[in-house]
Amino acid sequence: MVAAGAGRQLGSDSFPAGPWTPELLAEAISQIDSNRVGVDLRTVQLWFQENEKGISAANIRWLARVFGCDDPIATSEWQIELGEAQSRFTAKRRAAKSARNGANIAAGALEVPSTAIVDDATGAPTELARKTDFKRAKRHRGLALRSEALFSRGSPLNLPASVFAGASALGFLSYILGIHSAIYGRSDGVFKQVGFLWAPNWTFLFMVLLPLFFWLVTELLAFWKGEGRLKLLARGDGMKSDHDWEVNVEASSYSYWAVFLICVLFAGLFQWIGVCLIPLLKGGGNDAISWGSLAIVRPEVISVHMSILFTALAYLYMCLCFYLFFVGLILLHTMVHDLWRIGEASTNWLGMEYRSELNEVGIRLMRGIFRCTVLGVLVAICMKAQSSYLTSDRQNIVAWFTGDMSSAFYQQAEVSNRFGYRMPTHYSSLLVAISTCVVFLYGSIRLGGGSRFHVPLWKMSAVVGLLFASYLLIDAFAGFSILLSIGVLLGIYGLCDPGFGHRQSSEIGNQRVS
Numbered sequence: 001m002v003a004a005g006a007g008r009q010l011g012s013d014s015f016p017a018g019p020w021t022p023e024l025l026a027e028a029i030s031q032i033d034s035n036r037v038g039v040d041l042r043t044v045q046l047w048f049q050e051n052e053k054g055i056s057a058a059n060i061r062w063l064a065r066v067f068g069c070d071d072p073i074a075t076s077e078w079q080i081e082l083g084e085a086q087s088r089f090t091a092k093r094r095a096a097k098s099a100r101n102g103a104n105i106a107a108g109a110l111e112v113p114s115t116a117i118v119d120d121a122t123g124a125p126t127e128l129a130r131k132t133d134f135k136r137a138k139r140h141r142g143l144a145l146r147s148e149a150l151f152s153r154g155s156p157l158n159l160p161a162s163v164f165a166g167a168s169a170l171g172f173l174s175y176i177l178g179i180h181s182a183i184y185g186r187s188d189g190v191f192k193q194v195g196f197l198w199a200p201n202w203t204f205l206f207m208v209l210l211p212l213f214f215w216l217v218t219e220l221l222a223f224w225k226g227e228g229r230l231k232l233l234a235r236g237d238g239m240k241s242d243h244d245w246e247v248n249v250e251a252s253s254y255s256y257w258a259v260f261l262i263c264v265l266f267a268g269l270f271q272w273i274g275v276c277l278i279p280l281l282k283g284g285g286n287d288a289i290s291w292g293s294l295a296i297v298r299p300e301v302i303s304v305h306m307s308i309l310f311t312a313l314a315y316l317y318m319c320l321c322f323y324l325f326f327v328g329l330i331l332l333h334t335m336v337h338d339l340w341r342i343g344e345a346s347t348n349w350l351g352m353e354y355r356s357e358l359n360e361v362g363i364r365l366m367r368g369i370f371r372c373t374v375l376g377v378l379v380a381i382c383m384k385a386q387s388s389y390l391t392s393d394r395q396n397i398v399a400w401f402t403g404d405m406s407s408a409f410y411q412q413a414e415v416s417n418r419f420g421y422r423m424p425t426h427y428s429s430l431l432v433a434i435s436t437c438v439v440f441l442y443g444s445i446r447l448g449g450g451s452r453f454h455v456p457l458w459k460m461s462a463v464v465g466l467l468f469a470s471y472l473l474i475d476a477f478a479g480f481s482i483l484l485s486i487g488v489l490l491g492i493y494g495l496c497d498p499g500f501g502h503r504q505s506s507e508i509g510n511q512r513v514s
Contacts, residue, residue, distance in 0.1 A: 002048070007067040022048055029062045032070075054089050055082070143260060144253040145246060147327045152225065156218040159324070160211035166317050167206035171197060174291065177302050177310060183395075184289060184297045193396035196291040200397065201386040201425070202314070205379055210321055212495075213375040217328040220368035224335050228361040232342050248338050252330055259326040267428060268319025275424065276311040280304050288390035288421040325432075329376070329439050332369050336439075339365060340446040362447040367498035369443045370460045374491040376436030377467040381474065381484070383429035388475035391421045401481050408479025433471050440464055459500040463490045 001007075002020040007028075009017060020028075026044040039059060047055060055063065060082045067082075068074030141149075150159055174180040174196035181195035197203055229241050276292045279285030281304070283296055292314070295307040302310075343358050386397065394400035440460075448457055470487035473480050494500065 001067060007069055025066070028066050029059070032062055032065060054086050057083075057086075060086060142250060142253050142256075144249050144256040147256055147324070148221075148246075148249045148331060150324065151214070151218045151221050151328065151331060156215060156222065159218060160215045163214060163321055163324075164207055164211045166321070167203065170206075170314055170317060171203065173310060173313075177306060179291045179294055179302050179307075179310075182291065182294055182298065182301055184294065186289075188393075190393050191395055192289070192390070194290050194294060194390070198396060199291065199386050200382045202291075202318075205382045206318075206321060209375050209379050209382065210325060213325065213328060213372055213379070216368060216371050216375070217331060220335070220365065220372075221331055223364065223368075224338075228365070229338070229342075231357055232339075232361060245338070248334055249331075252334060255330055256327065259330070260323055263319045263323040263326065267322060268315050271424065271428075272311060272315040276315070277308060280308055280311075286422045287424075288387075290390060322432075325376075325379070326435065328372065329435055332372060332439050333442060335365060336369070336443045336446050366443055366447050366457070366460075369440055370464070370498050371495050373436050373440040373464055374467065374494050377433055377464065377471060378488065378491060380429040380433035380436070381467075381471050381488070383425050383432065384471060384474050387423045387425035387429070391423065392475075404475075404478060404481040405485075408482055429471075433468060437464060437468055456499055460494065460498065463487075463494050467491050 002025070005017060005019050008020065008024075022041060022044045025047075026039055026041045029039045029044075039062065043059070061079060064075050064078035064082055068076075068078045171180070179195060180197045181193070183191050183193050183195075185191045225242065225245055229245065233241055275285075275287055279287065279293050280295060285293065285296075287293065289297055292307065292311045295302050295304045339358075339362060343362075385401075389397045389400045392400050394403055444457060444461060466487045467490075470480075470484040473483060
């Protein structure tokens with residue numbers, strides 16, 4: 001383009017005035033009104049040589065304005081093209097450097113500066129600072145980055161498989177200890193099934209719902225870091241994009257620590273002490289008998305000491321899994337906020353084609369968040385349903401559910417919680433449900449903008465609202481199971497088809513609904 005004289009004014013004969021020279025190009029860039037610093041002639045001369053640094057991001061901007069004749073649309077197109085060329089140049093240089101280093105490929109790749117495009121003396125301090133920050137972040141990875149790495153490093157199946165394996169191990173231990181299926185008789189003559197494998201909040205939740213949730217978050221995070229973010233920042237470098245993402249994750253470090261302390265100390269340690277340890281040591285308690293406290297009423301099945309050990313392992317596993325669950329929610333929030341900031345920063349100068357790509361990425365992100373929200377509310381439903389069953393007069397949770405459904409037709413009221421049991425799981429499940437729905441609401445507001453009334457997003461919101469209402473109304477009236485069944489079925493359908501029949505890209509911003 002320099003040889004063709006792109007952007008130069010036509011001569012008197014309406015033909016191009018000739019190719020650019022370093023002097024003419026440096027003068028044209030320095031004459032741009034908003035360019036107060038200008039550009040050094042030596043810097044431009046390096047562009048005409050086989051230098052190893054390429055062109056800096058700031059100078060690519062000025063060069064795009066020269067080639068685009070200061071037209072906003074043409075300038076944005078030139079800036080994208082020049083940015084992609086710079087990225088290809090950087091990739092080739094990195095590959096060549098890696099080939100020279102041989103066995104030190106990985107180390108050599110990490111040493112490449114995150115910007116890798118500064119070419120003059122004025123940009124050297126910025127490059128050095130970013131390189132130093134990148135190395136410092138690599139050396140001092142806090143809880144936020146370490147937690148994010150569990151979702152982004154390795155195979156997407158690693159985390160779901162680990163959670164499934166942990167639940168399977170607890171199931172095998174419960175079978176060995178003899179508490180996988182156990183019935184005890186209450187003082188009112190009701191016999192209840194309280195076996196570990198009969199509790200959906202310890203089996204179905206950890207073997208199906210949470211692995212699916214972690215898999216969806218991992219896939220969505222891989223898409224955002226490896227495809228979506230790079231597509232929207234085509235002018236940047238992959239290393240710079242990763243660095244900026246890590247900065248965004250690290251900015252929420254206090255949230256990660258707060259969630260970690262709540263999950264480990266309160267939901268894990270303190271809840272285990274109050275619900276399991278103290279009742280097992282002193283006997284009795286205000287909580288309904290479950291597999292964790294079975295040793296109180298049936299010591300011939302499992303001893304107190306074995307019950308303490310098993311419940312400690314189970315609650316440790318549970319609190320770590322729920323910490324990772326809330327980490328997934330924080331990452332979903334971070335992705336939404338990151339996309340929103342990119343969109344806000346580019347609305348003043350980018351064309352309709354870029355806006356279309358922005359909307360497409362937003363749609364895919366929103367559909368993934370919707371799926372995660374459905375799974376999160378189903379997690380809360382499992383927790384509350386098990387807690388409500390333990391206070392009922394039914395023998396097992398299946399009979400409790402079907403009994404409530406039949407009572408809606410025969411007008412038979414269910415008597416529950418007649419002993420005044422405490423139900424701490426009701427509170428913890430409420431936290432899970434509210435936190436999950438808040439992330440979905442935040443995504444709807446940020447990515448929906450002023451056009452939140454389009455059919456796909458409204459369908460998603462309606463399903464989430466129905467599921468949340470079904471959760472709140474568990475055991476609230478006779479026949480709640482009918483509403484719960486409808487909500488769960490719609491939620492499962494949404495997991496399979498989050499677009500609800502809209503196979504084409506649906507509108508969440510200014511994009512068409514097809």
